[in-house]
Structure formats: C-alpha cells, structure tokens
Amino acid sequence: xxxxxxxxxxxxxxxxxxxxxxxxxxxxxxxxxxxxxxxxxxxxxxxxxxxxxxxxxxxxxxxxxxxxxxxxxxxxxxxxxxxxxxxxxxxxxxxxxxxxxxxxxxxxxxxxxxxxxxxxxxxxxxxxxxxxxxxxxxxxxxxxxxxxxxxxxxxxxxxxxxxxxxxxxxxxxxxxxxxxxxxxxxxxxxxxxxxxxxxxxxxxxxxxxxxxxxxxxxxxxxxxxxxxxxxxxxxxxxxxxxxxxxxxxxxxxxxxxxxxxxxxxxxxxxxxxxxxxxxxxxxxxxxxxxxxxxxxxxxxxxxxxxxxxxxxxxxxxxxxxxxxxxxxxxxxxxxxx
Numbered sequence: 001x002x003x004x005x006x007x008x009x010x011x012x013x014x015x016x017x018x019x020x021x022x023x024x025x026x027x028x029x030x031x032x033x034x035x036x037x038x039x040x041x042x043x044x045x046x047x048x049x050x051x052x053x054x055x056x057x058x059x060x061x062x063x064x065x066x067x068x069x070x071x072x073x074x075x076x077x078x079x080x081x082x083x084x085x086x087x088x089x090x091x092x093x094x095x096x097x098x099x100x101x102x103x104x105x106x107x108x109x110x111x112x113x114x115x116x117x118x119x120x121x122x123x124x125x126x127x128x129x130x131x132x133x134x135x136x137x138x139x140x141x142x143x144x145x146x147x148x149x150x151x152x153x154x155x156x157x158x159x160x161x162x163x164x165x166x167x168x169x170x171x172x173x174x175x176x177x178x179x180x181x182x183x184x185x186x187x188x189x190x191x192x193x194x195x196x197x198x199x200x201x202x203x204x205x206x207x208x209x210x211x212x213x214x215x216x217x218x219x220x221x222x223x224x225x226x227x228x229x230x231x232x233x234x235x236x237x238x239x240x241x242x243x244x245x246x247x248x249x250x251x252x253x254x255x256x257x258x259x260x261x262x263x264x265x266x267x268x269x270x271x272x273x274x275x276x277x278x279x280x281x282x283x284x285x286x287x288x289x290x291x292x293x294x295x296x297x298x299x300x301x302x303x304x305x306x307x308x309x310x311x312x313x314x315x316x317x318x319x320x321x322x323x324x325x326x327x328x329x330x331x332x333x334x335x336x337x
Contacts, residue, residue, distance in 0.1 A: 001030070002029045002030045002031070003215075003216070004026065004029045004030060004031040004078070005030045005031070005032075006030075006031075006032045007031055007032055007077040007078060008031075008032050008033045008034075008035065008075055008076050008077050008078075009026060009031055009033070009034045009035070009076070009077065009078045009079075009080070010034075010035040010037055010072065010073065010076045010078070010079045010080070011023065011034065011035070011036055011037065011079075011080045011082060012037045012038070012063055012079070012080070012081045012082055012083035012109060013037075013038055013081075013082040013083030013084065014035075014036035014037055014038055014082070015036060015038045015040055015043035015044055015047055016038075016082060016083075016172075016173060017169065017171075017172040017173050017204060018082045018124065018169075018172070018204070018207065018208075018211075019036065019038075019082055020047070021204045021205070021207075021208055022080060022082075022208055022211065023036070023051075023056070025208050025212070027053070031055065032055070033055055033056075033057060034055065034056045034057070035057050035058075035059055035072055035076065036056065036057070036058045036059065037059045037061055037063075037069075037072050037083070038060070038061075038083065039060065039061065039062045041060055044058045044060065059071075059072040062105070063083050063101065063105030063106070063108055063109055064100050064101060064104060064105045064108070065108075066108045066111075066112065069108045069109060069112045070112050070115075070116070073112045073113060073115075073116045073118065074116060075116075076113075076116065076118050077118065077119050077120075078118065078119060078120045078121075078122075078215070079109065079113050079118050079120070079121045079122070080122050080124070080211065080215075081106065081109050081121065081122065081123045081124060082124045083101070083105065083109075084101060084102050084105075084106075084124070084140065084143075085097060085098045085101045085102055085136065085139075086126075086136060086174065087136070087174055088128070088134050088135075088136050088256065088257065088258045088259065089256055089257045089258065091134065091135040091136040091139070091258070092134055092135050092136075092257040092258045093257075095135040098135045098136060098139045099135075099139055101139075102136070102139035102140055102142070102143055103139050103142045103143060103146065106123065106143040106146055106147070107146050109121070109123075110123075110146060110147055110150050110161060111150070113159050113161070114150065114154070114158070114159045117159070118159050119159065119160065120159070120160045120161075120162075120215060120218070121147075121159060121160070121161045121162075122162055122163070122164065122211055122214055122215055122218070123143060123144070123147050123161070123162070123163040123164070124163070124164055124211070125140050125143065125144055125163050125164060125165040125166075125223070126140050126165060126166070126167075127165060127166065127167040127200060127263040127264060127265045127311075128140060128260075128263065129141035129143075129144055129165060130165075130263075130264040130265065130266065130267055130270075130308075131264055131267065131308075133258060133260060134257070134258025134259070135258065136258070137258075143163075144163050144165075144223060147161050147162075147163050147221070148161075148163075148221045148285040148286075151220040151221035151285060152220075152221065152285070152287070154220060155220075156219070156220060160218060160219070160220060161220065161221065162214050162218035162219070162220075162221065162222040162223070162224065163214075163222070163223045163224070164210050164211055164214045164223070164224045164225070164226075165223055165224070165225050165265060165266075166200070166202050166206075166207055166210055166225070166226055166228065166265070167199060167200025167201070167202055167228055167230075167263055167265060167311065168199045168200055168201060168202065168263075169202055169203075169204050169207050170201055170202060170203050170204065170325075170326075170329050171204070171329050171331040171332065172204065176233070176236070177236070177240070177326070177329075177331075177332065178331065179191075180236070180237055180240050181240060181244070181332070181335050183248065184240060184241065184244050184246045184248050185244070185335070187248065188248070189248060189249040189250065189251040190237045190240075190241070190248050190249070190250045190251065191251050191253050192233050192234060192237055192250055192251065192252050192253065193233060193252075193253060193254060193255050193256060193259060194233070194252065194254065194255055194261065195232060195233065195234035195252060196232055196234070196261070197232060197233045197255075197259075197261050197262070198230045198231065198232050198233075198261070198262050198263070198310075198311040198312050198316075199230060199231070199233065199236075199263060199311050200228040200229070200230045200263060200265065200311045200314065201228065201229055201230060201231055201236075201317065201322075201325065202226065202228045203325070203328065203329055206226060206228070207226075209226070210224060210225075210226040210280070213226075213280060217277075217282070219284070220285070221284065221285030221287075222282055222283065222284060222285070223270075223282075223283040223285075224280055224281070224282055224283075225265050225266050225274075225280060225281040225283065225309075226279060226280055227279055227280065227281070227309075227314070228265070228314065229314060229315040229316070229317045229321070229325075230311035230312070230314050230315070230316055230317070231316065231317045231322050232316075234250070235317070235318075235319060235322055236322065237250055238250075238319060239319050239322040239323045239326055240326065240332075242319070242323055243323055243326060243327065243332070243336065244336065262310050262311045262312040263310065263311045264308045264309065264310045264311075265309050265310070265311075265314075266281055266283065266308065266309040267308050267309075268306035268307055268308050270283045271306050271308075271309060272306055273286075281309075
C-alpha cells in the first residue's frame with residue numbers, strides 16, 4: 001500500500017516546474033486528494049483543463065496571507081512547500097518581496113501545518129542558501145532556519161518538518177538551458193556570464209527523488225542534500241551547440257547581480273555532522289539549547305579536515321557525459337525533434 005493512500009496532499013507553488021512533475025509522480029500513486037495552492041489563476045486553469053482529474057483540487061491564494069493558507073490546510077496530511085521567489089536578479093532589486101514570500105510566507109506554511117496537525121512538511125531549498133551572497137539565498141537560508149526553529153519545539157509524533165536542498169534544476173522555469181536553446185534556434189549569440197562559472201546539474205526527476213527520499217526518511221529538522229555532478233557554463237553551452245549542430249557565437253557578458261562563480265550545497269561545518277547515505281547527505285539540526293555556557297570547554301576538530309561540497313570540487317562532467325544527460329531531458333529532446 002502506498003504511503004499516500006487515503007491521504008490529502010498539498011503542494012504550494014503547485015503550478016511551477018516542481019509542482020507539475022511531482023503531481024505526475026503522485027498520479028501514479030494512490031491518494032485521496034491533491035491540493036494545488038498558488039496565486040496564478042491562468043496556470044491553474046491550464047493545469048486543471050489538461051488534467052481533468054476530480055481528485056486534484058485547485059486553490060487560489062498566497063502564502064503571504066495566513067488566512068488563505070489556513071483555509072486550504074484543513075485536513076491536509078502532507079505538505080510539499082515549493083512556493084518561492086527564485087529569480088536572483090528580481091530578488092536583488094525587490095528584496096522585501098523575497099522576504100515576504102520566502103521567509104514570512106514559509107513561516108505561515110510551517111505554523112499553519114503545525115496548528116492543523118499535518119503529519120509531514122517538506123520544504124524545498126536551494127544551494128544558494130549556503131554562504132548566501134544574494135537576497136534569494138539569504139531568504140531561503142532563513143526559511144531553513146525558521147523550519148528548524150519550529151522543529152526544535154516538536155516531538156517526533158507531531159508535525160515532522162524537514163527540508164531539501166539542491167542546485168540548478170535543468171530546464172526548470174527561468175533556468176539557463178531553455179535560454180541557450182532559444183538563442184541557438186533563433187541564430188543569436190549564446191550569452192554566457194563567465195566561462196569558468198560552475199553549476200550543479202540536476203534533472204527534475206532527481207529533484208523529485210530527493211523530495212520523496214526526504215519524505216520517507218526524515219527526522220525532525222533534517223536537511224537532505226542529493227549529491228550532484230556539475231559543469232562549467234562554457235561546457236554547457238558547447239554541449240548544446242553540439243547537440244543542435246550549431247555554429248552560434250558564444251558571447252561573454254559578465255556576472256549578473258548576486259551571482260557566485262561556484263555554488264555550495266553543503267558547508268564543511270554541516271558535513272562535519274552530516275550522515276553520508278550514499279547518494280544523499282542527511283544534515284541534522286543543531287539540537288543544543290540556549291545554555292551555551294555548557295559548550296565553552298568542548299569542541300570538535302573534525303571539520304578542520306573537511307572541504308565544502310561545491311560545484312567546483314564535485315564530480316565534473318565531460319562533454320560526452322553532459323550531452324548524454326541533456327538528451328535525457330524531455331524538454332531538450334522535444335526541442336531537438
């Protein structure tokens with residue numbers, strides 16, 4: 001029997017890339033009801049028409065508004081929290097909007113889930129939350145902290161709150177691969193930021209696997225990280241040129257607002273207390289209380305021998321590996337055909 005049998009599941013930001021793909025996963029399972037919660041009525045209407053499934057319910061609302069969150073949270077068993085402002089430049093120019101959605105909105109989801117007796121809540125995070133240098137990363141880091149602060153006050157038999165953290169999801173909305181493909185097909189120059197910039201590459205199917213793994217294995221306050229390969233943006237552009245047999249010029253435009261040269265999925269401080277689960281890391285929350293005087297004479301030298309887990313020192317894909325991965329992405333193969 002599926003763990004979703006006779007359960008009501010809520011997906012915040014459910015009309016986005018993750019929501020669509022996770023719903024496809026759930027539709028292969030046995031469930032009582034899925035509630036799609038978002039503020040975009042057009043995307044909801046398109047999704048509703050496409051699915052035509054009476055077990056999938058659509059709710060207009062905004063995670064910033066606690067009343068609308070409470071209305072849809074009633075009787076829910078599991079929540080997958082994907083709603084967020086994710087575009088780095090727009091968050092840089094409108095930081096308070098990112099705070100309202102990614103921090104206060106997430107707090108509303110967490111508090112409402114607890115008050116309504118939700119069994120499990122999985123919050124979706126990003127590598128940009130580690131050593132954040134941009135507003136999006138800062139606000140998603142705060143989301144993790146808000147989730148863990150709530151977890152500290154809960155028992156294992158109460159609402160279980162955990163987070164996942166992953167890097168670039170290939171072909172997700174606003175990602176660079178659709179942009180490069182569009183430029184290639186329109187015979188325009190491919191615009192790179194910095195050729196040696198590296199990014200983790202994760203197909204959306206792997207992001208779903210990470211969320212499901214966290215859902216099945218989480219304990220209070222855990223953060224789950226899936227190990228991922230990476231590539232340089234120059235190799236990514238070159239691989240796409242090869243796939244589309246393109247002679248497009250590559251134009252270097254420089255770093256955008258709030259970007260890093262390399263991303264980090266786990267800091268060495270986190271790795272010092274993480275559990276290596278093969279394809280995943282489980283990072284446990286710091287369970288200490290406010291009596292810090294108890295820890296003034298204790299320390300741990302383990303982290304001194306560790307490196308951060310970054311897109312620079314992870315497995316680096318060569319062009320053949322990258323092309324093979326790109327061709328396995330439905331959005332890329334459909335553009336090619």
